[in-house]
Amino acid sequence: MRALLIRRLFTAIPTLLLVLLASFLLMRFAPGGPFDAERPLDPETRAALEASYGLDQPLASQFFGYLGNVLTGDFGPSLVYRDFTVTELVAQGLPLSLTLGGLATLLATMLGLAAGMSAALRPGGLRDEALMFASTLATALPSFVTGPLLALVFGLWLGLLPVGGTGGDPRYWILPVIALALPVAGAIAKLSRAGLASALGGENIRTARARGLSERAILRRHALRPALVPVVSYLGPAAAGLLTGAVIIETVFALPGLGRYFVQGALNRDYPLIMAVILLYASLIILFNLIADLLYGWLDPRGRA
Amino acid sequence: MMAREMRRILIPLAIVAAIALAAIILPVFLPWSHDAIDWDHARAAPGEAGHILGTDELGRDRLARLAAGTRITLLVALAAALVSLLVGTAWGAVAGWIGGRGDEAMMRVVDALYALPFMFIVIVLMVVFGRSILLVFVGIGLVEWLTMARIVRGQVLALRNRPFVLAALASGAPAHTIIRQHILPNIAGVALAYLTLTLPALIMIESFLSFLGLGVQEPLTSLGILVKEGADDMDIDALGLLLPGGVMVTLLVCLTLAGERLRDRFA
Numbered sequence: 001m002r003a004l005l006i007r008r009l010f011t012a013i014p015t016l017l018l019v020l021l022a023s024f025l026l027m028r029f030a031p032g033g034p035f036d037a038e039r040p041l042d043p044e045t046r047a048a049l050e051a052s053y054g055l056d057q058p059l060a061s062q063f064f065g066y067l068g069n070v071l072t073g074d075f076g077p078s079l080v081y082r083d084f085t086v087t088e089l090v091a092q093g094l095p096l097s098l099t100l101g102g103l104a105t106l107l108a109t110m111l112g113l114a115a116g117m118s119a120a121l122r123p124g125g126l127r128d129e130a131l132m133f134a135s136t137l138a139t140a141l142p143s144f145v146t147g148p149l150l151a152l153v154f155g156l157w158l159g160l161l162p163v164g165g166t167g168g169d170p171r172y173w174i175l176p177v178i179a180l181a182l183p184v185a186g187a188i189a190k191l192s193r194a195g196l197a198s199a200l201g202g203e204n205i206r207t208a209r210a211r212g213l214s215e216r217a218i219l220r221r222h223a224l225r226p227a228l229v230p231v232v233s234y235l236g237p238a239a240a241g242l243l244t245g246a247v248i249i250e251t252v253f254a255l256p257g258l259g260r261y262f263v264q265g266a267l268n269r270d271y272p273l274i275m276a277v278i279l280l281y282a283s284l285i286i287l288f289n290l291i292a293d294l295l296y297g298w299l300d301p302r303g304r305a
Numbered sequence: 306m307m308a309r310e311m312r313r314i315l316i317p318l319a320i321v322a323a324i325a326l327a328a329i330i331l332p333v334f335l336p337w338s339h340d341a342i343d344w345d346h347a348r349a350a351p352g353e354a355g356h357i358l359g360t361d362e363l364g365r366d367r368l369a370r371l372a373a374g375t376r377i378t379l380l381v382a383l384a385a386a387l388v389s390l391l392v393g394t395a396w397g398a399v400a401g402w403i404g405g406r407g408d409e410a411m412m413r414v415v416d417a418l419y420a421l422p423f424m425f426i427v428i429v430l431m432v433v434f435g436r437s438i439l440l441v442f443v444g445i446g447l448v449e450w451l452t453m454a455r456i457v458r459g460q461v462l463a464l465r466n467r468p469f470v471l472a473a474l475a476s477g478a479p480a481h482t483i484i485r486q487h488i489l490p491n492i493a494g495v496a497l498a499y500l501t502l503t504l505p506a507l508i509m510i511e512s513f514l515s516f517l518g519l520g521v522q523e524p525l526t527s528l529g530i531l532v533k534e535g536a537d538d539m540d541i542d543a544l545g546l547l548l549p550g551g552v553m554v555t556l557l558v559c560l561t562l563a564g565e566r567l568r569d570r571f572a
Contacts (some may be wrong), residue, residue, distance in 0.1 A: 018417060073513075138467045143514045145550045148536035156540055248513060252536065260494040263517060 097257035101243030104180035112188025118198035138186030147252040195227030236292035317559035328375035337366035339373035344471025388446025393453025494571035495520035
């Protein structure tokens with residue numbers, strides 16, 4: 001366990017550096033800069049601005065200077081939101097995005113597992129077919145269609161739920177969380193159904209059946225854990241995506257989260273802001289993949305080193 | 306293939322083909338183009354003044370817009386899918402064939418690209434390629450080949466130790482001949498299945514970008530723009546959201562179903 005952790009840490013650092021370097025270079029070589037405006041700045045002002053943000057330095061020293069600052073938690077000033085540092089902006093948007101993504105991950109896991117298990121109980125049956133069709137539907141529908149549709153039906157037609165903002169009332173979270181969770185729930189339902197179907201073919205299951213255990217007990221005690229392996233490996237990156245980038249849902253439901261800053265930052269070539277968000281995203285992916293790897297050992301002892 | 310299995314694959318594909326055909330043919334018969342404004346009939350109800358599905362808040366014919374949007378969305382998705390098919394198959398086949406260190410290095414590149422946030426890549430592409438939407442989608446195709454490369458590599462790895470490939474190697478056939486005659490025909494089915502699954506993903510990307518105002522620009526229109534317009538206007542006029550939403554959902558669901566069934570058949 002500890003060896004795995006240390007090995008992962010050693011591969012995580014170069015990966016993060018690579019991600020940072022790649023995004024740094026891509027962003028710098030893309031045409032257009034943060035000080036391009038409707039009216040071009042005169043050369044002196046432009047030079048002064050670039051000097052004050054260090055953009056006139058050679059690329060390598062810009063990169064290493066940035067790297068040094070990042071290690072101390074300083075992502076620099078935002079180039080567009082002039083009065084804020086990037087750290088402040090991220091700190092503003094992150095709690096909302098984490099709450100939204102966390103709730104959606106939770107809901108998706110519960111819904112998906114329930115549907116997958118219920119379908120696997122009688123493979124090929126009517127319920128199996130219906131649930132799997134519903135899962136395909138859920139994965140195929142993008143959140144920018146389901147989001148507005150949910151808002152239309154439950155917000156405007158039925159008048160049951162609020163459709164935008166975060167008024168401190170938990171009801172504001174219901175629609176965005178559902179819209180965000182549905183595709184992931186569908187994918188989890190399919191993966192857990194497939195995992196259970198293959199786990200139920202194992203020899204331990206035949207033994208359990210021979211011992212006269214009920215189908216439900218077999219499912220819960222013997223088949224579920226190994227069947228969760230593909231679900232966990234999918235959930236790692238999926239959760240990282242839900243936590244950081246619910247761009248559309250945040251736009252549709254007018255929620256001030258991280259996704260909005262990401263899009264704004266990219267459109268305005270706000271380099272420090274984009275790079276902070278990218279680094280955050282890459283770290284989360286690595287973290288969640290590590291958690292997934294640790295879970296494998298618990299779920300399926302055969303893989304334990 | 307059993308008839309029932311065949312039907313389960315062909316029916317969704319036929320629905321997609323029907324929608325595509327309608328989107329191509331309809332504009333020929335409609336008296337309005339997708340951006341023509343009928344000044345006297347803004348927000349016309351369906352059937353009013355010859356507008357079969359009514360008009361939007363600017364008086365533009367809804368059916369014409371729907372057809373134009375569907376056409377653009379399908380066109381860009383198809384262009385990007387073909388690029389991803391070419392690049393993904395080539396990359397995966399080469400990696401799987403050469404094996405060893407080269408394979409390892411090529412697959413690490415794929416892993417690294419997976420880790421980059423997709424939105425970021427797309428936005429950089431938009432900046433580099435400018436507003437030419439087709440070029441942007443060729444660019445997205447160049448990014449979306451990752452899954453295809455992984456799948457193809459796995460297939461090639463499995464194939465290259467099969468007796469018929471070994472026999473070809475032993476008889477001294479050059480690598481490119483073996484790849485063309487023995488490997489590619491055997492991965493065609495899987496590649497086709499994933500091509501079908503890539504299309505809905507690309508349709509979603511196009512709509513997602515257009516929804517954010519980054520994709521197709523006026524006067525062109527796409528399903529994503531229509532959904533966005535409909536969502537902005539839904540408290541007054543629900544039809545504006547329901548129609549493009551319905552077309553998009555039908556396309557996505559049919560393509561996903563067909564793709565999954567093809568994959569179950571071939572993989």
